[in-house]
Amino acid sequence: MQTRLYSFLGGRTGPWRVSATRVVSGDPLPPAERVEVIQGEARAGTEAAWILRGVTSHERYVTRPERARLVEHQPALGRLEATHAAFIPIRKSPAWWSLAQDERRTVFEARSAHIATGLRYLPAVARRLHHCRDLAPSEPFDFLTWFEFAPADATAFDELLDALRASEEWQFVEREVEVRVVRES
Amino acid sequence: MQTRLYSFLGGRTGPWRVSATRVVSGDPLPPAERVEVIQGEARAGTEAAWILRGVTSHERYVTRPERARLVEHQPALGRLEATHAAFIPIRKSPAWWSLAQDERRTVFEARSAHIATGLRYLPAVARRLHHCRDLAPSEPFDFLTWFEFAPADATAFDELLDALRASEEWQFVEREVEVRVVRES
Numbered sequence: 001m002q003t004r005l006y007s008f009l010g011g012r013t014g015p016w017r018v019s020a021t022r023v024v025s026g027d028p029l030p031p032a033e034r035v036e037v038i039q040g041e042a043r044a045g046t047e048a049a050w051i052l053r054g055v056t057s058h059e060r061y062v063t064r065p066e067r068a069r070l071v072e073h074q075p076a077l078g079r080l081e082a083t084h085a086a087f088i089p090i091r092k093s094p095a096w097w098s099l100a101q102d103e104r105r106t107v108f109e110a111r112s113a114h115i116a117t118g119l120r121y122l123p124a125v126a127r128r129l130h131h132c133r134d135l136a137p138s139e140p141f142d143f144l145t146w147f148e149f150a151p152a153d154a155t156a157f158d159e160l161l162d163a164l165r166a167s168e169e170w171q172f173v174e175r176e177v178e179v180r181v182v183r184e185s
Numbered sequence: 186m187q188t189r190l191y192s193f194l195g196g197r198t199g200p201w202r203v204s205a206t207r208v209v210s211g212d213p214l215p216p217a218e219r220v221e222v223i224q225g226e227a228r229a230g231t232e233a234a235w236i237l238r239g240v241t242s243h244e245r246y247v248t249r250p251e252r253a254r255l256v257e258h259q260p261a262l263g264r265l266e267a268t269h270a271a272f273i274p275i276r277k278s279p280a281w282w283s284l285a286q287d288e289r290r291t292v293f294e295a296r297s298a299h300i301a302t303g304l305r306y307l308p309a310v311a312r313r314l315h316h317c318r319d320l321a322p323s324e325p326f327d328f329l330t331w332f333e334f335a336p337a338d339a340t341a342f343d344e345l346l347d348a349l350r351a352s353e354e355w356q357f358v359e360r361e362v363e364v365r366v367v368r369e370s
Contacts, residue, residue, distance in 0.1 A: 003322040055319050060245070063287040102248040105286070134240050134319040137188040
């Protein structure tokens with residue numbers, strides 16, 4: 001069975017060099033020069049400034065027609081030209097998690113257009129979402145998202161982040177760190 | 186921070202005596218005489234025939250009006266008269282998890298009336314749902330549900346199980362074990 005677990009390590013090694021780190025809200029992460037992405041668990045004793053883990057999982061809000069559009073346009077990770085990436089861990093507030101499913105969906109798409117906004121940046125931006133809220137009761141984040149894009153699409157990616165952060169959904173984000181990286185191997 | 190993790194131990198000790206075990210679908214669990222429910226992790230080295238873990242989490246399908254009705258009628262666990270309980274671990278099929286959110290909701294409530302059926306057995310049956318699908322990539326079940334009720338409500342509880350198992354949603358259940366227990370301490 002292929003594991004759905006991914007570990008993100010910030011430290012001194014790894015193929016991705018950190019070009020910028022920005023604390024969008026809440027506490028920062030310890031500084032790191034490099035990022036490594038591992039499928040599965042990091043080996044015991046691995047030295048890192050931080051290790052964050054998440055699992056890929058089924059979609060929580062996407063409807064069938066939305067998924068059809070996503071599947072049609074979304075690129076895979078690992079494209080040769082996609083040498084820029086961003087690692088963005090997020091935690092949402094207790095107020096978000098206490099909403100009912102229909103209320104979360106309404107904020108997520110009807111009022112914040114999260115899916116529609118993301119679709120505008122396909123196929124430029126590849127993305128993989130990892131869930132950590134239910135991985136262990138004390139995970140520091142709820143979601144880890146990894147994005148990859150070509151240098152020429154970096155401005156478009158910034159626009160995507162601006163649009164999402166201006167949405168009603170982001171009023172429920174209480175911790176967010178943005179780690180921008182460049183592939184160097 | 187109060188942990189959302191619960192461990193269910195089947196073995197030779199614990200306050201709940203196993204009165205019957207039934208394999209509804211898929212593989213059985215190893216036999217156990219007693220069940221213990223622990224908030225948090227079982228201590229390392231704990232002897233048990235099986236240990237299953239899950240986290241309480243936000244609701245995945247319940248709308249605000251449905252939640253209002255549930256909150257109004259659902260009893261707490263631990264009622265003195267609720268000396269009968271059932272532990273029912275379930276795994277759903279890959280076909281279920283590949284449905285979009287709107288399709289799962291449609292099967293769950295519009296076509297299977299999962300919430301409406303459960304509401305008919307309130308306040309007799311107390312229930313706590315635990316999620317395990319995203320706890321680790323290799324968990325044997327997706328959900329663990331713990332039910333408590335008075336002996337006089339055992340027949341009603343059987344009816345509830347029959348109704349759910351006859352629903353379209355249950356066509357997506359590929360493993361289900363029912364462990365019935367009686368409190369003896």
